[in-house]
Amino acid sequence: MKAQFKVPASPVRRERSREIKRSAVISAARQARLLSRSQLTELTGLSPATLTPLVRELIAEGYLIERGADSSRSGRPREKLEFNPRAELVAAVALQPHQARCEIADSDGTVIAHEDVPLGPDIVATICDVVPRLAGAGRPELRGVAVAVPGVTADGEVRLAPSVGVVETRSIGEGIRERLGVSVVVDNDVNLMVAGEHAAGAGADVRDLMLLHVTDGVGAGLVLDGRVRRGASSAAGEVGFMTLDRDAHTHDGVGAFEAQWSESAIAAYCDGAGVDRDGASPVAALIAAAAADTAAREYLDEVLVAWSRLVISCACVVDPGRVLLSGAAAELDDAALSRLQELVDADVPAPVEIRRGALGEQAVLYGAISSALTAAGLMAVPPT
Structure with a gap:
């Protein structure tokens, strides 16, 4: 045997x-x-x-x-x-002109630390400095990082983000992953905004949603069938590049539509027309001026018509059902919001409800936290 x-x-x-x-x-x-x-x-x-x-x-x-x-x-x-939810931490970083906003959250999505830091030319170095310092250097609790970028993102690479100094393609995800040793998500900031509003804001009760974000640029985020949609090249929602005017074209990374109808364009009108902003935002100043000035009132209507055409064009393709306004667009007063709704209703093929977003500037960080939790394999709970 x-x-x-x-x-x-x-x-x-x-x-x-x-x-x-x-x-x-x-x-x-x-x-x-x-x-x-x-x-x-x-x-x-x-x-x-x-x-x-x-x-x-x-x-x-x-x-x-x-x-x-x-x-x-x-x-x-x-x-x-x-x-103990604080045994697992994630970082949400929102890149903005000249600064990076960083929040550390636990696995419940509760924010436990926050810091704004200057955004240097080396984005990876900036993030890899602030995140460990804010989370606690050497602590094993950090499990993931999500980076929100005002540009096109794919596989950790960023392009067409001129407001943070990126026009040509630049890889940041892999560098962060190598230096911090955690999972990393790099996504368009408006994608993360709509994810945040869908998780815990004005879109929490619907499965189809579009968020229109107007700042120095113009972008949109889409949630369809309950999921954020990014497109084949992760460029879905780059509505600032739409050429609704046949003579307008992209120049130096700035889209044709946003060059004419962004917050920066409205600010330029106000300054050129002598509208006294007195510290107010361009949209707020324009609305105040429109109450007493015919030219300002006519320009405000031009802005609303342009924004309505953008919404209608998107609605014809994706039928979002609800559109949330964010950034400068959310500063419309009730009368201007009603006028925008009226313009959209006149030509849209299916009903579209227009609302202001509920989370404001925090929407992008809400979405980033949720994305970081998911990427790290943790239970994603909407932040409170």
Whole structure:
């Protein structure tokens, strides 16, 4: 009879098996939030002998917190374990002209730290400096980073983002991933805005949504069938490049439409027409001037007609059902908003409801946090 030899398990296989079991414990605790060891055994299917060292390790790392025994039920009191959402952190970074806004959130989406820093020429260096410093240098809790960029993004690369100094294609995602060692999402800022409004704002009750964002440029974000849509080249929503005027063309990375109908264009009109802004935004100043000045009133209507044509053109293709206004567009007063709705209603092929966004400047960070949580494999909960 031949002797039988047991092939020893591969160290790699053992380590992988252990990581799977550890992940199962974390996932179960994250979902239940507060549970006993016996409940953890039931949820994971792991034996007490396997579970005990894993739980001890996760307590030491801060994932689990030991709570007092539950005396509310008869029988032997059971000690409870509570999942600690701050054991898993993500960073949301919004690139803006001359600065980067960074927020650190836990796995519940709760923001625990915030800082605005100057945006230097090396975007990767700026992000890789502020994120660890804000999260706590050397802490293992950081699991993911999402970067919001006012331009076209694809596979961690950015192009056509002149407001932050990027026109030609530049890769930033891989550099951040290599230096920080975490998952990284790089996405268009308006995509993240519409994701934030859909998760926790004025689009939370619908599955189809468009967000029109007007600043120095003009962009749109789309949620269709409950998902953000980016297109084949991640350029969906770049409506600032639409050529509704046959004689208008893209120049130096600035789209034809946004060159004429962005917040910057409105500011130029106000300055040229002698409209006193007195610290007010261009749109607010134009609306105030239109109340008493015929020329300003006529120009305001030109702006609303142009924006309505943009909305109608998009609605003819994607039928969003609801359009949210963001940035300068959200500063329209009730009368101007009603006029925009009237213009859209006159020519749109299906009903489109126009509202102001609910989250304001925080929409992009809400969306970035949600994207970072998802990319890191954590439970994405809308920030509160």
